[in-house]
Amino acid sequence: xxxxxxxxxxxxxxxxxxxxxxxxxxxxxxxxxxxxxxxxxxxxxxxxxxxxxxxxxxxxxxxxxxxxxxxxxxxxxxxxxxxxxxxxxxxxxxxxxxxxxxxxxxxxxxxxxxxxxxxxxxxxxxxxxxxxxxxxxxxxxxxxxxxxxxxxxxxxxxxxxxxxxxxxxxxxxxxxxxxxxxxxxxxxxxxxxxxxxxxxxxxxxxxxxxxxxxxxxxxxxxxxxxxxxxxxxxxxxxxxxxxxxxxxxxxxxxxxxxxxxxxxxxxxxxxxxxxxxxxxxxxxxxxxxxxxxxxxxxxxxxxxxxxxxxxxxxxxxxxxxxxxxxxxxxxxxxxxxxxxxxxxxxxxxxxxxxxxxxxxxxxxxxxxxxxxxxxxxxxxxxxxxxxxxxxxxxxxxxxxxxxxxxxxxxxx
Amino acid sequence: xxxxxxxxxxxxxxxxxxxxxxxxxxxxxxxxxxxxxxxxxxxxxxxxxxxxxxxxxxxxxxxxxxxxxxxxxxxxxxxxxxxxxxxxxxxxxxxxxxxxxxxxxxxxxxxxxxxxxxxxxxxxxxxxxxxxxxxx
Numbered sequence: 001x002x003x004x005x006x007x008x009x010x011x012x013x014x015x016x017x018x019x020x021x022x023x024x025x026x027x028x029x030x031x032x033x034x035x036x037x038x039x040x041x042x043x044x045x046x047x048x049x050x051x052x053x054x055x056x057x058x059x060x061x062x063x064x065x066x067x068x069x070x071x072x073x074x075x076x077x078x079x080x081x082x083x084x085x086x087x088x089x090x091x092x093x094x095x096x097x098x099x100x101x102x103x104x105x106x107x108x109x110x111x112x113x114x115x116x117x118x119x120x121x122x123x124x125x126x127x128x129x130x131x132x133x134x135x136x137x138x139x140x141x142x143x144x145x146x147x148x149x150x151x152x153x154x155x156x157x158x159x160x161x162x163x164x165x166x167x168x169x170x171x172x173x174x175x176x177x178x179x180x181x182x183x184x185x186x187x188x189x190x191x192x193x194x195x196x197x198x199x200x201x202x203x204x205x206x207x208x209x210x211x212x213x214x215x216x217x218x219x220x221x222x223x224x225x226x227x228x229x230x231x232x233x234x235x236x237x238x239x240x241x242x243x244x245x246x247x248x249x250x251x252x253x254x255x256x257x258x259x260x261x262x263x264x265x266x267x268x269x270x271x272x273x274x275x276x277x278x279x280x281x282x283x284x285x286x287x288x289x290x291x292x293x294x295x296x297x298x299x300x301x302x303x304x305x306x307x308x309x310x311x312x313x314x315x316x317x318x319x320x321x322x323x324x325x326x327x328x329x330x331x332x333x334x335x336x337x338x339x340x341x342x343x344x345x346x347x348x349x350x351x352x353x354x355x356x357x358x359x360x361x362x363x364x365x366x367x368x369x370x371x372x373x374x375x376x377x378x379x380x381x382x383x384x385x386x387x388x389x390x391x392x393x394x395x396x397x398x399x400x401x402x403x404x405x406x407x408x409x410x411x412x
Numbered sequence: 413x414x415x416x417x418x419x420x421x422x423x424x425x426x427x428x429x430x431x432x433x434x435x436x437x438x439x440x441x442x443x444x445x446x447x448x449x450x451x452x453x454x455x456x457x458x459x460x461x462x463x464x465x466x467x468x469x470x471x472x473x474x475x476x477x478x479x480x481x482x483x484x485x486x487x488x489x490x491x492x493x494x495x496x497x498x499x500x501x502x503x504x505x506x507x508x509x510x511x512x513x514x515x516x517x518x519x520x521x522x523x524x525x526x527x528x529x530x531x532x533x534x535x536x537x538x539x540x541x542x543x544x545x546x547x548x
Contacts, residue, residue: 325488326530327480374479398480406462406475406489412454 037083037095041208041237042071047219048101053237054083055098071100086241088297091123093130102138102217105158106145109135114157121160123170125246128299130168130208131161136218158214158221168210168223170239171299176201177292180306185276187316188391192280194309196250198273198292202243206298207236239298247295250275256289256305267295285313312389314343319383319393327398330356330371334399338365340383348384355399371399458536462486464495465543466508471495477536483518483529486540499529508544518542 040054050071052058058072059065059079068075084095084107097105108120113133121132137145139156149155161167179199184192208223222228224236248270252263263277281288290306320339328334340346351362354377357369378394455461455474462473473490481489487497487505495506502510510516518525519541525532534540 324530325484327482327485329485329488400480400485401478403481403485403489403492404476404478405492406473406486408490408493408495409454409472409474411463411470411472 037085038088038240039084039086039093039095039237040240042235043097043208043221043223043237044225044235045099045218045221047217048099050235051097051099051105051221053097055079055081056083073100084237084239086123086239086297088241088244091125091297092119093121093123093132093134097134099136102136102156104137104145105134106137107134109133109145112149114155115159123297125295125297128169128171129161130170134158134160134212136214139217154216156214156217158212158218160212161210162213166211166213168208168212170206170297171209177294177301177304180292180304182290182306182309184309184311187312187389190280191315192282192284192311193276194252194281194290195274195276196290196292196306198248198294198304198306200245200248200273200294200296202245202296202298206239206241206243206296208238209236241297243296243298245271245273245294246297247300248272248275249293250290250306251303252277252281252288252290252309254286254288258289258291258303262288281311284311284315286311313387314389316389317342317346317383317385317391319381319391321379321381321393321395323379323397327400328371329401329403330374330399331402333368333370336367336369336379336381338381338383340381342383342385342389344386346383347386348382348390350382350384352380354378354397373399374401375399455537460486460534460536460538460540462490463539463541464505465541466506467544471506477534477538481534483520483525483532483534483540486534487529503529503542505542505544512547514544514546516542517545 037054040056042057043051043053045051052071056062058067058069060067062081064078064080066073066075066077066079073079082096082098084093084097086093093107095107097107099105110120113119117132119132121130121134123130135145135158136156139150139154140146141148141150177198177200179197181197182194184190185195186193209226210223211227212221212223213219214221225231225234226236246269247267248265249267250263250265251258251261254260254262262282263279265275265277268275287308287310289308291303292306293303294301318341320341321336322339323334323336325334336351338346338349340349346365349363349365351364351367353360353362353369353371355375356372358372359367359369362369376396376398379397380392380394382390382392384390458476459474460477464471464473473493473495475486475489484499487495487499491497496504498504503516504510505516508516518529520532520534521539525540
């Protein structure tokens with residue numbers, strides 16, 4: 001009986017061991033597999049030297065062997081496909097970087113964080129700052145990127161942003177907006193409600209800057225030679241995560257200096273290239289100035305002036321009309337009554353009638369129309385004011401057959 | 413046994429008579445309810461009925477209903493039979509118009525017409541009753 005239990009224990013441990021190996025193997029594959037990593041370039045640590053963020057640094061022809069460049073394994077050494085990645089939606093990093101001295105550095109550790117924030121490296125797409133942690137796998141027992149911390153005091157943790165002064169961030173390489181345009185959506189229906197449009201284009205490459213910090217072995221890791229003006233060897237880490245717009249802000253003001261703002265979208269996290277304020281602009285006969293700021297995952301543009309938009313001298317006409325009788329009776333005259341409102345009074349009326357109307361159109365203010373047969377359709381009035389501002393409205397009218405003659409009867 | 417049957421018949425009869433009397437007494441339009449029965453019998457399939465109650469005097473009109481006809485059209489059609497009607501700020505029928513104390517209240521098949529007469533559609537067999545009554 002006890003032998004049987006022992007055998008069962010052995011089998012159980014064997015299964016656990018095999019599963020662990022498979023898990024480790026899978027992790028190893030994930031570390032090295034796949035192409036199209038969108039983070040590349042080099043970082044530098046005075047303690048551990050070059051850190052490569054993409055296998056194409058040492059294997060630019062992607063033939064699977066190192067070219068032996070500085071910081072790379074010896075020429076001809078087999079090299080796996082690895083790299084860092086930004087998720088363009090969440091800003092979360094993943095993948096691995098490589099150091100000849102300390103080996104793999106995992107960019108998205110998931111547990112046992114030594115302090116806040118308790119997550120792997122992550123980009124705030126608005127501020128451009130990368131926070132969170134990355135971890136040298138050599139800092140863990142067995143260097144597996146899976147085990148517990150070593151027992152000699154080095155845990156491999158590297159903090160991307162330690163304070164406001166020491167942070168890693170992704171900056172704008174080249175962002176631009178073009179095709180800025182504005183128009184009033186519909187002065188008749190919505191008054192002074194403008195729609196602002198633009199096109200956004202951003203560089204596919206976003207440069208890292210700043211430094212991360214790892215206690216003990218690693219020390220400072222510089223992500224760009226720009227951290228050291230005059231550095232003899234230019235280097236840097238960059239991302240090709242794309243230059244799509246992730247946010248925008250539109251402001252409208254009375255003055256070109258934008259000291260008197262009348263509408264402000266605020267920072268909208270959106271890829272939209274159109275903004276229409278919920279409320280109309282406050283005043284007619286006024287020139288407004290507008291400007292735009294847009295963000296990609298890399299950073300923001302400066303304010304870009306959109307020019308001016310001139311409000312018309314006064315409100316557009318509000319066309320309206322009524323008629324009698326209702327419904328209209330064919331072969332009998334129908335009276336159409338203009339009820340339009342124009343600033344300073346309406347000066348022109350253009351009517352259009354459906355079906356068998358006679359006349360089918362009129363420029364009288366209050367036309368009398370006769371329909372020769374029953375019909376149903378829209379009558380349309382366009383009212384015009386003294387400045388030529390014109391607006392239209394349509395209403396459905398019903399024309400019925402001639403009324404039958406009723407007769408009076410004696411109450412029952 | 414025979415006396416008991418007669419007694420039951422008498423009680424049932426009395427109850428029916430009382431119920432009818434209450435219906436007539438408490439139903440403001442009871443008079444018209446009974447009139448309707450006769451009126452329905454007098455309408456052809458595509459006709460409707462207009463009853464005007466001036467308070468002590470009534471005028472009845474009937475005629476054909478055409479497609480999309482409204483209550484206002486009914487008055488216009490009845491004007492061909494000598495009815496004087498206008499529907500401006502208030503209704504005026506045969507010189508009786510809305511005042512602070514009395515007004516015209518119209519019903520369509522027993523229900524108060526709340527819409528404007530120019531949009532209240534009329535169908536065959538409808539009965540329009542307008543009463544010149546005191547405002548509550």
